[in-house]
Amino acid sequence: MPLKLTNPDIISGVVTDEKISSFTTDLKNSVIYIVFDRLDADGNIVVPDVTHVIADAEMIAAITRAGQIAQADVYAALKQALYEFLPGNGEVV
16 A cells, blocks of 8 residues: 655656766675666756665676776775774774
């Protein structure tokens, strides 16, 4: 059964772009969670906070593709940087 909204949303516009606002990676479960806004041609948000999940083989493909774009092992580099900023390890420069 759907929930009836107290304040209905009026959504109108032509979506021409998408802009990622956040993402998080769950390494244990091989999942990347992405949140993005759908924008019109002027950069105005038409649909905010859309979520998308990339999992398993698709997650590996996305990380592999990021490595190809950067011409480096971005997974290892990011993980190393995060280890350095665990409590007691990191230095803010």
